[in-house]
Amino acid sequence: MTLPTTETRSTHLLTRRSWLAIRHRGNALTLAAVIALGVLVLVAILAPVIAPYDPNQVSLIDALQPPSAAHLLGTDEAGRDVLSRVIWGARISLLGPLGVVLGSTLIGVTVGVLSAWRGGWVDATASRFVEILFAFPGVLLAILIVAVFGPGLASTVVALAVAYIPYMARTTRSVALAERQTPYIRALELQGMSAWRITSLHLVPNIAPFVLAQATLCFGYAMIDLAGLSFLGFGVQPPEADWGAMVAAGQAALIQGSPAPALAPGVVIVIAVVSFSLLGEGIAERVRRTSA
Amino acid sequence: MSGSNQQVDAAVLAIDDLRLDVGAGETAVRILDGVGLSCAAGEIVGLVGESGSGKSMTLRAAVGLAPKGARLTGSVRVAGRELVGAGRREVLRVRREVAAMIFQDPRAHVNPYQRIGAFVADGLRRTRGWSRTRAAQQVVSLLDEVGLPDPxxxxxxxxxxxxxxxxxxxxxxxxxxxxxxxxxxxxxTTALDVTTQAEIMGLLRRLREERGLAIVFVTHDLDLAAASCDRIHVMQSGVVVEQGRALDVFERPEHPYTRKLLDAMPSRLDAEAPTPIGGAA
Incomplete structure (x- = not known):
């Protein structure tokens, strides 16, 4: 018997080695996105250490100062240091979408796998439910929920999580349908393994890369939507530092000729969202390549 | 009745007059038409036929697996348990405890994300509730038993x-x-090269002796079946047309279909293209 060979293509999609492979294949954009997001996450974690000022320190004498050595991004209309607020804002601005994505993935994957596995009326009912949610504008749904439960981060996150369920459910259902037909899943059924065991231990881990790609894309969209809701005043409430809320608060300063308070958080939102989109696309591309 | 124990000893698998129909009315198709087959402990029975002759269907019916909407009549007894018309629990129990199946393409039939050890241990952990460590030891001895180096x-x-x-x-x-x-x-063994094929057949024969396994071996390769099986059943269009001791069937085929099947074997052809013989249902 010869030594084991690796003649067949790897079916591991997101192991450590594949991340290296992404780099080796020169996918510079994906790598750049990973670095940008890594920096953002680090900034969020290290906010108390690296922020030069207290983000909520009001000093009306220093209001609307242009960028200087003391305040690298200037100050806002209440004299708070914009850079410190952008740094602290990274926490809520990243945690919010994370909550949205976790919630919608949990429910969406459950619904998607359930309808793919059971088929029949379960699938029909779940699919109609998903279509109805699709037809309903996400932001409108969010505003509705906020109207009921009151504004704040928690209610906007729950609202958007509901609004994002269909995206996760639809993707999951389609890949789970294909995976369900594979011989190894059939073999497990044939061995008398319970549906719960097969789906949770075998099917879901195998479709996880697809789900991860979709969830990463959703993360970017959720960030925009959350910022939008904060901008509209439904989400994070001032004076808490949040990028969307900062853009909203900076509008007045913008007219008065101080673009920094609105521009800085705006630019960071764009960088973060673009990075998440690139990363999502990168993962999706890699999944397609390895499983095609 | 001579008691079910004796019957169990006589045949681990006993299929009798098995009929399988799909569709209804004008589109109804009879896939299996009165198939009979038995396999005793320590015996290798070959089931030979062309694609579509019903051999895989017979095998699947042996573990109570029929296509959706199919009607199964007749009798399938596995270790004395009747499976035709049996409840889901009974069928699952047979699949978990009495019968096991291996497939043509092993790569497609394993979870690509699962390590070999976890894959082999799964049955033990699931049906016997063994701990991870206990199952892991058994896995090593199982991998060793099937002749894999460095388990x-x-x-x-x-x-x-x-x-x-x-x-x-x-x-x-x-x-x-x-x-x-x-x-x-x-x-x-169909997807494997000839040398590996011989190794796997050797392994199956050894396991049959050491464990007293009853093995039903489905193949379209009459040569291989004759060389490795004790008895052979030849299927055509959902019917067992000939059965008997492997060598007898191979050397003195009685049914014209078996003769055609033998003639279609490349080793018996003189550089002529093999002729299709119309065995599909």
């Missing part, structure tokens, strides 16, 4: 790191983990 390191590998022949041995080890009495092999 300890192998258990930590992923399926894609193994060759097809090795993976088929892993499938066999997994099938054996719950100590079944009946092993159903569905074209288990």
């Amino acid at each position: 300890e390191t192998l258990a930590d590998r992923y399926p894609h790191e193994l060759s097809g022949g090795m993976l088929q041995r892993v499938m066999i080890a997994s099938a054996l983990s719950t100590e079944p009495r009946l092993l159903l092999a569905d074209e288990a």
